[in-house]
Structures are given as structure tokens and as C-alpha cells.
Amino acid sequence: MNIIFLGAPGAGKGTQAEIVSEKFAIPTVSTGNIIRAALKNGTEMGLKAKSYIDAGLLVPDDVVIGIIRERLAEDDCKNGFILDGFPRTIPQAEALEEMGVVIDKVVDIDVADEAIVARLSGRRVCKSCGSSYHIDYKKPAVDGVCDVCGGELIQRADDAPETVLNRLHVYHEQTEPLKSYYASKEKLVTVKGQEKVADTTALTLRALEEQA
Numbered sequence: 001m002n003i004i005f006l007g008a009p010g011a012g013k014g015t016q017a018e019i020v021s022e023k024f025a026i027p028t029v030s031t032g033n034i035i036r037a038a039l040k041n042g043t044e045m046g047l048k049a050k051s052y053i054d055a056g057l058l059v060p061d062d063v064v065i066g067i068i069r070e071r072l073a074e075d076d077c078k079n080g081f082i083l084d085g086f087p088r089t090i091p092q093a094e095a096l097e098e099m100g101v102v103i104d105k106v107v108d109i110d111v112a113d114e115a116i117v118a119r120l121s122g123r124r125v126c127k128s129c130g131s132s133y134h135i136d137y138k139k140p141a142v143d144g145v146c147d148v149c150g151g152e153l154i155q156r157a158d159d160a161p162e163t164v165l166n167r168l169h170v171y172h173e174q175t176e177p178l179k180s181y182y183a184s185k186e187k188l189v190t191v192k193g194q195e196k197v198a199d200t201t202a203l204t205l206r207a208l209e210e211q212a
């Protein structure tokens with residue numbers, strides 16, 4: 001099954017993608033994670049992307065389309081995959097089609113802007129392995145320490161409140177039109193983001209299973 005998770009920054013795409021990936025035994029491809037890894041490793045692409053990410057803007061289409069083209073050609077994507085954070089613009093969705101990629105379902109996780117700001121201000125990520133936590137909703141066993149690798153938990157630079165507002169603005173302007181794009185292709189299912197992660201997961205799995 002090839003699945004796209006759509007939704008505003010902080011809607012819970014990454015959290016749900018991780019859970020569904022495990023359940024369906026298919027990989028998650030997150031453009032945000034790939035770009036952050038490139039940034040950490042100081043590659044040319046990472047350096048090019050830095051100014052956009054820091055400002056809460058989208059990285060240019062040609063860069064992310066290139067990332068996806070390479071990643072989806074890898075062996076582990078042959079039996080299905082989850083796209084988390086791609087496509088984010090209509091040209092990115094069109095590029096996916098031009099690559100011959102057939103998408104089975106697009107899950108839009110719908111969360112109000114006010115809740116997004118609270119979620120992102122409380123998110124903490126592991127400096128070493130990138131695992132994601134929340135100070136209220138997904139606490140690590142030991143405060144400030146990653147459950148997976150023992151690394152230090154920090155706040156993502158683009159989770160600063162003013163950058164979050166910018167990311168939301170960019171989302172409404174450039175990414176939200178993808179909802180009608182995929183609705184017109186009868187691929188879109190909407191999941192109302194719930195207060196608890198497990199409740200959102202139950203709705204997500206039901207939406208995917210109904211359509212499978």
C-alpha cells in the first residue's frame with residue numbers, strides 16, 4: 001500500500017506514520033527527516049535547505065522531488081511506503097504522478113491551528129537519533145533523555161513560536177490545496193486529530209482498513 005500523510009505542521013503526521021509503518025511493515029519516507037539528516041551531515045543539499053527550514057519556508061520543489069525520486073527507487077519501497085511531508089505543493093504531487101507512483105490513500109490529519117501551536121511548543125526531539133517526544137503527550141521514561149538511544153532531547157529550531165506561525169501560513173497557502181487535489185481523485189480520507197495519540201491512531205487505522 002502506498003500512503004500519503006497530509007496535514008499541518010505538528011498535526012501528528014510523523015507520529016502516525018511511525019505507528020502505521022510498524023503495523024503494515026512498510027517504510028516511512030519523511031522529507032523533513034531526510035533534509036534534517038543532510039543538514040546534520042553538512043551535505044551540499046543540507047546547507048542549501050537550511051535557510052528555508054530556519055525561516056519556516058518550503059525547500060524548493062526541485063530539491064525535494066530529487067530526494068523522493070532517489071528514495072522511492074530503493075528496494076525497501078517496492079512493497080509499499082508511507083510519505084510523511086511529501087508532497088507539499090501541487091507541482092510536487094504532479095511530479096509524483098510523472099514518476100509513475102500510484103498512491104492508494106491520502107490521509108489528512110485535521111487539527112486546528114491553536115492546538116498545533118501547543119503541540120509544537122511541547123515537542124522535544126533526540127539530538128542523536130531524531131526520535132520525537134512531547135512534554136505532555138509522549139513523555140520519555142527519563143526527563144530529557146531519549147528512550148531509544150539515551151541521547152539528549154532538545155527543541156527543534158523551527159518549533160520556535162514565530163517560525164511555527166510562518167509554517168502554518170505556508171501550509172494554508174501551499175499545501176492545503178492538495179486536499180481538493182486528492183479529493184477529486186477520490187483518494188482523500190480525513191481523520192480528525194484527537195487529544196490522545198492512541199485515539200487518532202484508531203481512527204487512522206480504521207480509515208486505512210476500510211479503504212484497503
Ligand code: AP5
Pocket residue numbers: 007008009010011012013014015016031032033035052053056057058059060061064084085086087088092119120122123124132133134135137138158167193194195196197198200
Ligand atoms: P517536517 O519535518 O515535515 O515538518 P512538518 O510538516 O512541519 O511536520 P512536523 O514534523 O513538525 O509535524 P508532524 O505532523 O509530523 O507532527 P508530529 O507527529 O511530530 O518538515 C520540516 C521542514 O522541512 C519544512 O518546514 C520545510 O522547510 C522542509 N520540508 C520538508 N518536506 C518538504 C517538502 N515536501 N517540500 C518542501 N519543503 C519540505 O507531532 C507533533 C507533536 O505533537 C509531537 O511532539 C507529538 O508527540 C505530539 N502529538 C502528535 N500527535 C498527537 C496527538 N494526537 N495528541 C497530542 N499530541 C500529539
